[in-house]
Amino acid sequence: MCPRCGHQLVAHRRNGVEYAYAFAVSGLLFLILSLLFDFLSFRASGQQNAMDLPAALLTLSDNDYTSLAIIMALGTLVLPGLTLLGIAVFQHLRLFAKPSKFAANTLLWIKRLMPWSMAEIFLVGTLVSLIKITSLADVYFGLSFYAYIAFTICFACAMLYFERVDAEWWLGDIEAGYEIPLDSKQANISVQRTWALLFTAALLYIPANTLPIMNTTLLGSNEPSTIVGGVRTLWESGSYPVASIIFIASIVVPVAKLFALAWLNYSVQYQHVTNQRLRAFSYRVTELIGRWSMIDVFVVAILVALIQLGNTMSIYPGPAVLAFCAVVFITMIAAMTFDSRLIWYEFDDE
Template sequence: MTQKLVAFSLASLIFMVAALCFKFLSFSANGQYHAINIIGSIEALADNDYLGLAILQSAVILVLPSTILLCLLYLLIPVLFGKKPKHAAPLLKLIFTLRPWTMVEIFLVAVLVSLVKIMSMADIGIGLSFYAYALFAISMTAMLMYLDQHQLYILTSCELPAPPKPRPASHSIQSTWALLVTSIMFYIPANTLPIMHTNILGDDQPSTILGGVVTLWKMGSYPIAAIIFIASILVPVGKLAILCWLNYSVQTDYYGGQKTRMVGYRITEFIGRWSMIDVFVVAILVSLIQLGNIMSIYPGYAALAFCTVVILTMLAAFSFDTKLIWSEQ
């Protein structure tokens, strides 16, 4: 396992650096041409007064993954030579704290969705960085598949961390409710306000999440419309509903269906991050389609609201204490 983790981590770092060095995507229409790299796409969000989204995108697709990879290499290369790495315990804790927040593969899927979405609008070019980033996503995903907390603690000769001190049931329930209620409040503007504005020859065309799905469906892009609908509408609603049901069940001392409720919780853990697809699609389109008055795309307030929903529901899932499903209060 150690050799595979080191190999995939090294490959991921190499491909990530390569993805930053070349052109990522290009867009041309009516004689106008615009090309971007990954850093340029982040700068475009900041230039459009969406610094928060720019910071978030750079964190989840570059900063956090690279931090995990560097920490792993620091820990495992000495292990290959039979030595014990220093500061292993805090670094392992950091790795597994950051792991749920990496979204490399989600960004790659969002890029593919964006390409399909704008192919009918203009000519799209794919640069070397796109292929490098795809290989980075594949290598990173393979590395995460081999990332096992128990085995890593054994390999680095660290004691497994002590289980966290049990929190009062009321504390877990109240904090989860607070995050869920706030998520629901943000979900309303996320679906009613425009998530992006398309400016064509001075004509502003705002688009909501559901409006974008309908447009794609009418264009005949059924698979892409289905992906956006599932990721941006069904998944957030489903996650909110499941977490509300779980929190209500432990609050009312319901003891039945423990296995079913645990399955529901695991589903929310798995699907929660994938709602970021639509936010990344907007970020890519905003950075790529900037041709002045001929055609430009700008983010709407719903992008920030929807991003907040995704983060808050992930925090709500972390806040929920699964032990309350099995224990009688």
């Protein structure tokens, strides 16, 4: 436990290295399987369409949203896969080799990739998108869907058993990368950089909520939908749990994260010395929940990839989807830029 804030730093689990190794290797195998078969298929008005994950990326690219396809590929396939590969390599070294600079660099990249790996968020987004379209069509799960569920479970278990603090203890004096010394100059740089990122995210949040995030073509008529409009439609249709999830993930979380980071940055800029434990806890929560705002983006990506039936029924991404992605990513970077050590230190002005 941390003597300052009471946060648990490490949990020693029996055979944790072996379990993390096994789950990482198993997750990689399931990830490969999730690419080989149909992921979802649906039937509506006598027409049927099937989707696999590589085809989903191509569909997004064909609709002139290559950037969204890249984001989806990185967040749901590439980065989670690289994270598991890194864990498998690192745990293999722990079991069969001695600490080395290569192992230290592997650990460094694992820590860098972890926040951007969004397999579990994509899976929840997939389930939300299915609830949205079950009233319009019959949806069927393919083998890749179940393989991806297994991959997500293995990924979560590998994260659970992989103890970064314990790994650093194993490395001992071998270090990869160097922590920036904590002084007044670096503190000011951290504060100003965080303010700039928060201001940019706040500006982008306006088009993210006012422009359409999704356009639905139904029998030749186009129906644009904003984030708030989508939540309202789900609520009025009786899908209260799904509407609540989208409302919390897409509206409450981004706004709460902006205000929380602004409060934390303001408090360290003016060297407040009160509520330090509360501020440290708020930072950890903010850092943890920020990624989950991507649910709505993944919902749009799945619906676009799955529902392409011409004028009968088709869904296309709206301009707000990229603005919303930018809000999520910039606030995540702002949380990383904010130096949480400043909560506990005071500096004299130079």
